[in-house]
Amino acid sequence: MSHTDQPCCTDNWPQIKAKSEAALPRAIVEYIEQCRAKEHAESQLISVLHKLQGTVGYIGKEQIDAVAQLLGVPAAKVSGVATFYHFFSLEERGKFLISVCLGTACYVKGAQQVLEKFKEELGIESGETTKDGMFSLQVSRCLGTCGLAPVVMINEEVHAKVAPDNVAALLKMCQDKA
Amino acid sequence: MTGTVENTYAALKEKARQQYNLRHEATKTRIQIGSATCENAAGSEKVLEEFRKHIVASGKEDVVLHRTGCTGRCSREPIVTVIAPGKIPVKYERVDSGRVHEIFTSHIMGGKAKAELMLDSTEQPAQYELFFCNSARCINPAKVDLVGLFYDKLEQNNISAENARISKTSCMGLCEAGREGEAINVLIRPGKVIYNVKKATDIDEIIAAHIIGGKTVERLIVGGNPLGARFFELYGDSAFFNRQSRLALRNSGLIDPENIYEYVMVDGFEALAKVLAKSDRGWVIDEVTKSTLRGRGGGGYPTGTKWSMAAKENNETKYIICNADEGDPGAFMDRSMLEGDPLSIIEGMMIGAYAMGASNGFFYVRAEYPLAIKRIETALKLCREHGLLGKNILGSGWDFEIEVRLGAGAFVCGEETALIHSIEGERGQPRVRPPYPTTSGLWGKPTVINNVETFANVPLILLYGAQWFKQIGSARAGGTKVFSLTGKVHHTGLVEVPMGSTLREVVFDIGGGVPGGKALKAIQTGGPAGGTIPASLIDTAVDYESLTALGSIMGSGGMIVMDETDCMVDIAKFFITFSQDESCGKCTPCREGTKRMLEILDRITAGKGEKEDLDKLERLANLLRKSSLCGLGRAAPNPVLSTMKYFRKEYDAHVIDKVCPSGKCKALVKFEISEEKCVGCTACARHCPVACISGTPKHLHVIDQTRCIRCGKCFEVCRFNAVLKNGKAKA
Numbered sequence: 001m002s003h004t005d006q007p008c009c010t011d012n013w014p015q016i017k018a019k020s021e022a023a024l025p026r027a028i029v030e031y032i033e034q035c036r037a038k039e040h041a042e043s044q045l046i047s048v049l050h051k052l053q054g055t056v057g058y059i060g061k062e063q064i065d066a067v068a069q070l071l072g073v074p075a076a077k078v079s080g081v082a083t084f085y086h087f088f089s090l091e092e093r094g095k096f097l098i099s100v101c102l103g104t105a106c107y108v109k110g111a112q113q114v115l116e117k118f119k120e121e122l123g124i125e126s127g128e129t130t131k132d133g134m135f136s137l138q139v140s141r142c143l144g145t146c147g148l149a150p151v152v153m154i155n156e157e158v159h160a161k162v163a164p165d166n167v168a169a170l171l172k173m174c175q176d177k178a
Numbered sequence: 179m180t181g182t183v184e185n186t187y188a189a190l191k192e193k194a195r196q197q198y199n200l201r202h203e204a205t206k207t208r209i210q211i212g213s214a215t216c217e218n219a220a221g222s223e224k225v226l227e228e229f230r231k232h233i234v235a236s237g238k239e240d241v242v243l244h245r246t247g248c249t250g251r252c253s254r255e256p257i258v259t260v261i262a263p264g265k266i267p268v269k270y271e272r273v274d275s276g277r278v279h280e281i282f283t284s285h286i287m288g289g290k291a292k293a294e295l296m297l298d299s300t301e302q303p304a305q306y307e308l309f310f311c312n313s314a315r316c317i318n319p320a321k322v323d324l325v326g327l328f329y330d331k332l333e334q335n336n337i338s339a340e341n342a343r344i345s346k347t348s349c350m351g352l353c354e355a356g357r358e359g360e361a362i363n364v365l366i367r368p369g370k371v372i373y374n375v376k377k378a379t380d381i382d383e384i385i386a387a388h389i390i391g392g393k394t395v396e397r398l399i400v401g402g403n404p405l406g407a408r409f410f411e412l413y414g415d416s417a418f419f420n421r422q423s424r425l426a427l428r429n430s431g432l433i434d435p436e437n438i439y440e441y442v443m444v445d446g447f448e449a450l451a452k453v454l455a456k457s458d459r460g461w462v463i464d465e466v467t468k469s470t471l472r473g474r475g476g477g478g479y480p481t482g483t484k485w486s487m488a489a490k491e492n493n494e495t496k497y498i499i500c501n502a503d504e505g506d507p508g509a510f511m512d513r514s515m516l517e518g519d520p521l522s523i524i525e526g527m528m529i530g531a532y533a534m535g536a537s538n539g540f541f542y543v544r545a546e547y548p549l550a551i552k553r554i555e556t557a558l559k560l561c562r563e564h565g566l567l568g569k570n571i572l573g574s575g576w577d578f579e580i581e582v583r584l585g586a587g588a589f590v591c592g593e594e595t596a597l598i599h600s601i602e603g604e605r606g607q608p609r610v611r612p613p614y615p616t617t618s619g620l621w622g623k624p625t626v627i628n629n630v631e632t633f634a635n636v637p638l639i640l641l642y643g644a645q646w647f648k649q650i651g652s653a654r655a656g657g658t659k660v661f662s663l664t665g666k667v668h669h670t671g672l673v674e675v676p677m678g679s680t681l682r683e684v685v686f687d688i689g690g691g692v693p694g695g696k697a698l699k700a701i702q703t704g705g706p707a708g709g710t711i712p713a714s715l716i717d718t719a720v721d722y723e724s725l726t727a728l729g730s731i732m733g734s735g736g737m738i739v740m741d742e743t744d745c746m747v748d749i750a751k752f753f754i755t756f757s758q759d760e761s762c763g764k765c766t767p768c769r770e771g772t773k774r775m776l777e778i779l780d781r782i783t784a785g786k787g788e789k790e791d792l793d794k795l796e797r798l799a800n801l802l803r804k805s806s807l808c809g810l811g812r813a814a815p816n817p818v819l820s821t822m823k824y825f826r827k828e829y830d831a832h833v834i835d836k837v838c839p840s841g842k843c844k845a846l847v848k849f850e851i852s853e854e855k856c857v858g859c860t861a862c863a864r865h866c867p868v869a870c871i872s873g874t875p876k877h878l879h880v881i882d883q884t885r886c887i888r889c890g891k892c893f894e895v896c897r898f899n900a901v902l903k904n905g906k907a908k909a
Contacts, residue, residue, distance in 0.1 A: 085586030103507030105664035147252020158219035
């Protein structure tokens, strides 16, 4: 019986299982169990990672191992998938995730200058997080709201027609919320 | 069995009618508010809440709120429509809390439309509005100008513009009715009445009975349920909308996407019921083939052929996938449909599944579209609750189930083999074809993958007939195409036009042209895989073949308008940056080629390009086109090749003259102060962020070129146009 078919195939499985479960929130462990009951369980890997990032905010190394063990797929594959897709973050992100859209419509309407202004105000590069853990900055490829270009998404909220001059106000709005 | 499906559907329709009537009593005023990602970003949720508060505060019980999807009039959102009983619907643009109060007080309470806040109009609505179907296909070269005659007769009867106003719309989907002799079709609102007018006496009768007397002329009414009527009843007066033919977007912005009864009320699932009742898979495939529907995701592969290939496969398990991984930057048609009318897509997908014999379907949706995911999930749940998914659908004995799978931000997953790998839980990397997915796809089983827009069209073909669908569109492709029109254009938003319409119709007639008095330079279609079409080719009729011939592609439908301030080399670099970033790395030509092309473009835009670079760039581009594994790599050079073909002079200017003509590439821009024009006002020196402008008041100022960071601030602030950019003053 291969490792993929059934995780509980080694002598130390109880310990590994306990360790893996401890590394993940309860809801994720339950979700993986539901997935395993379905046909083509391994195909649920991406949805497990989505749930994990949605709950924890990022996908750490420990979680990659834990998901691999509980879902019954090699850790190399979990890591391969988590690093392949841009949507997954392997590091903890700030309280506010600022995504500056650099899709074509936003680009021709000056989104690059908006991005530069964010970098200047926050003192970080794209893909980085401020030291106080408040803001993470990233570039996104088209949020599909091109009619309102240039757009910036802060967490789940889309802000329309952002100009470099609005950047300071947007950051202030976040700080007031925090 | 046949009777069962028909009876089950009839029962569903009856239930829908009851539910619908409960919500939309004819005596109540309806306030319709759009709700999609962009509408919400523009503040529509707050507007809805504000209206709710106003309704409660006013104590009015005859006003209801109606949340719909989005009509795609992005630059004017949020849009609110007020539909009072017996009155012409009035639409308001850019509504915010303050405007809610004004609209509520004036229109809802006072009964007078707030003309200055209206969409595309500043006039009070007339008592009646007449829309003539102006589709090129059903207008015969009439010997008698019936439309002109209508104008004359209204005048003779002393009916002013306040009483009756005339507009023309594009196809209402009445083509068959319009073909009798020299007849014309006219939609009269309020009331959504369509008349077929054949001769002068018909006009007299309509004016006397309907416009003056307020009674419909039953004899002339067009029967059936014409597709365009619902849309034009609401939007027939707006130039942005009335030149469009809304098929795929037929319900977007008209119905509540989270209410299955509203969908059934607009003939939803009738096509599916027809298919299941007929129980003839071959007929479905034949109809779709005859309609000349082609893949709307960009490839343009005939849908019927794809289905028939999968149908022929002898395998118990088959799959159907809806590709909703809309990754092209600058494209949002699919998102809008998923958010505005998910049930049409589901219905189309079910018909496809039935035809090819699939038992399971998957929606592969971008994770970046949270609202679209929610709406699709809600729609699937509603279908299950109403016996439209699961076992024994509509009592036909046919079983089918759909699951949602999320993408995770990889552009390459729009490629079908990569998409399949992603659903399987793997890295989304493509593989060599053949075998094609119709033979060996998801988990090695025969699989059909179609785009969102393709599915949205399917129910119409089975409802109105292949012939009807085919005649809307060009000889090579039937139906319409939805474009998301953005960039430097007055009216951004969703535009659906028949295949074969020209770029000019889309950009100028519907989009209103380029704002700010600037000249149109180019139109980019097809996203990172597409090309840039110069303004000189604006009269090109758009279909799959014509765009390919120009070195671009139809793509999924992104259309980005660029003006004279956009640099074509910079745009090419933008797309290569994108493709390089999104290259999955599996094959060498794409992985290495995009990287090297980007390096060359970086050099050119930094002013370090050499003549040989242009040859190298072209050679590399052709190599990628020939040798890459999948469509992403093969199409990645298109933006470079098309700009080199049409804008070679700009490349030469960057490389030989070291000048960026549009002033976009900073390294190739030089700011100077004109000796004749400078009055020494000091504005430039005061605004310069690096203090590199010297000069005393009332004397000539000078820019220190060694310290200038080329930010362009001096150019912007000079009121005397004395600062020159590449030797040219501000226009």
